Each structure stands twice: as structure tokens, then as C-alpha cells.
Amino acid sequence: MRIDARGLEFVVRAGGPEGGEPVLLLHGFPQHGGEFDEVVPALHDAGLRTYAPDQRGYSPGARPTDVEAYQLPELVADAAALLDALGVEAAHLVGHDWGAAVAWALAAAHPERVRTLTAVSVPHPAAMAHALAHDPKQKARSSYMALFRQAGTAEKMLLGMRAAGLRRVLSGVGDSARVAAYAEPMREPGALTGALNWYRAMSGAALGAVGPVTVPTTYVWSDGDTAIGRGAAEECARHVTGDYRFVELPGVSHWIPDEAPAPLAEVILARVAGDARTDGTEEL
Template structure:
């Protein structure tokens, strides 16, 4: 059984792309760099079962709180959360640590950022692992062809409204967010202690607005103009019982890759890396060392 990293692990502060990030760092400083990019509504704690196994496998691991989340800076305004800016955060963190190439592992929104960073700067990315996360370039077209996915993503429209989503998500000690995690995952995935850690992160000043600004910046998404297939090797891991995202998004994303493969996890949900950490960690390490 994989043991979670201590939630009180002391983080580091890194200045990158004009803001300060709170990050958890582990593993040998001279090992290959792997950046772990969490999604909504998580923070670095979303990688609690992956950080130490990857570090023990010889990787230099960095798990940042992405901009707007937990203890990282929270710039004002939705334009501070455009996809190009989010991708530049990743690249700047790699540069700050002195690496010219590195691998990215992203879940949910973190996976979208990883896809975008690899598409914009493939020369910097060694390998890419996207966990239940589609390439941003295909998401809109897929939804237009599949009303079922549009219905699953309808909450994004509500998140565009100012102020009201923050009030709803904060009410009753973040009850909506807590219930969303529990309702969309397998039983036992999120413990009471996990929810304490998440509530602490959501309660940071400005955090809910920062988190929602990722969605509010979606209408500002720049076009994806690359005529070439994505060059870095890609592994897309997909929990097939995801209540938010259909597997067709994964297939369309891999169609953009020169060397892409999918690994389905039939009984897992959107939170596959938390539900089946031993299996997922084996897959991550094998792919990164291939």
C-alpha cells in the first residue's frame, strides 16, 4: 500500500514568470526533473501518493501549487490565467531549477497545461503524461460534436459568473466542493483528513477566485496553430468511470501526437491516481524510464 506524503511537508518558494510559487520538492537534485501539475480543485496534495515513489525511483520531483491555488501567488483578473501564461509558469519553473529538458505529469487542469506547454515548446519536454486531461485544442470541437460532453461541462458556464460561484463554493465550510470530491470518486478515496487539507487550501485568501479564474480565462484561449504532430512521447492515463470527461477526448488528443498511447483503467474515476496509486505509479515510472 502506497503511503501518502506528510501534508505538513515543508515546501520551498520559487520565483518564476513574475510570481512566487509554493512547491514541494523531493528526490535527488541531479535526477531527471519531473513536474507534477495538479488540477481543480486540488493543490500539491493531489500528488500525495506519487511524490515519494517518483523521488525514490531517482527523479527530481517538483509539485507546485499552481497560480491561484493554496500558498502560491494569486494574480488578479482572468487574463493572468490564460493558457499561454499557465504554460509559461511550467517552463519558468523548469528553468529556475536549471533544467533544459524535463517531463510533465498533469491531472485534470494540470494535464491541459502540460499538453499546452508541450505543444508550445516541445523541445523542452522529455515526456508527457496526461491523467484524465484532454488537449485544450480539441476540447471545444469535441463538445460541439458530443452534446453529452457539453452537458457534463455545463458547470463551466456557471463559473463564468462573477462573485456567485465563490459564494456558493465557500458556503457551509466548502460543502459543495467537499461533496463533489466524494460524489465523483470511489468510496474511501478522500478521507476526512484529506478534506481538512483541501478546506485549508480553499480557505486561503483569494484562492477560490484564483481557482475559478482558470475557467474564466477559457474564452481567451489562444488558437492552436501547430501543423505538426506533438513530438514528445505521450502517455494518456484515463479512469473510464470519469463523470466529467469522456474517453473520446483522450482519443482525439492522442490523434495530435506522433508517439502517443492510452492506458485505460476501467474501474477508476476522474481521480484514478488517488484510487489506484500503486498501479499508476508503476505506469508513471515505467514510461518515464523507457
């Protein structure tokens, strides 16, 4: 389906029972709403209605040219406007990678719109800002961001030779067909620049300004994640005042929805069902 919101047009994958409790799924870089394709069948079987939009920069009808248009408050406003357009007062919220950053910020700013939060891979933005400022290991893990922020240079590096660089970035998502499903849309005019503008508009101050989250929350991290270290992951707990569960997936890479869709669906369903165990780290 295509949804108009804030003067932009977003592509949204919808599925599950029409009357089911709504779940908004927010993707990360450099993917699209299809990254949850292997996760949603279990949610649909449980009676949930899912909506997975291609976010700002990714939907062809939602690609502003100004970098400032990709600041975190704008991305949060998009998610809220999509809920409005769908007629959803409050949804269960799931976000991966950059989608997790948006989900954290939406839950912090508008808790009345969020029933539960399941954040995947990327911790609370303030936890990430703290790690980037104080954890040398996290700084090293995030060093790729400096390249992504270089307009023109990053596009050339990632898209050259039929997007060979982008395909390397995506190598952990699965077989060549799955890599192509994400890489090919990024070759459309303006698509990769829109996606990279999320990094170019990012600031440590904006990340650190995101407030505490009060809604029931699960944070899912994998110890094979090369982008997010344990320090940033464990710092996350300091920024959640509601029911909180930290789930660690051993042996899984950053690409959790692609690599471990069944365990992720199980975690989401547990949170939706009100499983608010807070007995520390849990491994699946």
C-alpha cells in the same frame, strides 16, 4: 520550497534524489501539488527528482486579480519559468486535470523542454475543444463550467456552509481528511477565485489553437470519470504525432492520483523508461 518566477512566488514540493532526472508534476482543480503525495514515493525509489508546484491562483504569492492573467499561455509560461528557476533544461512532465491542459500546451509549444509527457484525465486541449463543440454528451458532462465561470456566484455556492459545495466536488478523492486537505486552502482569501479564474479565462479558440505534441506521450483516462467522456479521450490520439500510449483505468474516478496512485506511478515510470508501446488502448 518557494520559488520566484515571473514576479510571482510559487510554493513547490520537491523530493527524491538531488541528481535524479527531473519530473514536473502539475495539479488540477481544486487541489494543489500535494495531490501527487501518494504517487511520488515510487518515482523517488526509481531515482527521479520531483517538483510539484502549487500553480497560479493556488500559491498565496501568485494570485493576480485580473481574469486575463489566467489564460492558458500565461499558465504555460509559469511552468517554463519554474523550470528555468530550478535550473532544469528539460523535464519529464506529468499533469492532471487543468495541470494536464498546461502540460499538453507546454509540450506542444516547447518540446525542447519536455522529455516525456504523461497527461492524466484531461485530453489534448484541441481534442477537448472538439468534443465540447461536437459531442452532446461531453457538453453535458462539462455543464458545470458555466457555473464556475460566474464570478461571485460560484464562490458563494462552493464556499457556503464551511465549503460544503467544494467538499462535494472533492468527495471522490478519499476520506474526510483528504477532502479537507484540498478544501481548506481554498477558503483562504482569493484562493478559490484564483482557481476558478482558470475557467473564466478559458476559451474554445485558445484550446483549439494548441498544436500537435511530438514528444513521447502517455494519456491516462479512467472510465469512471464523470467530467471527461470516452469520445474526448479517444479524440486525443489525433493530436499526438510522437510515440503515443493510451492507458485506460477501469473503475477509477476522475481523481486518479488520489484513487489509483500505484497504477499511475507505474504508467509514469514506463513512459520515463521509454516504453513507447502504441498498440492501442491498454487497460491496467
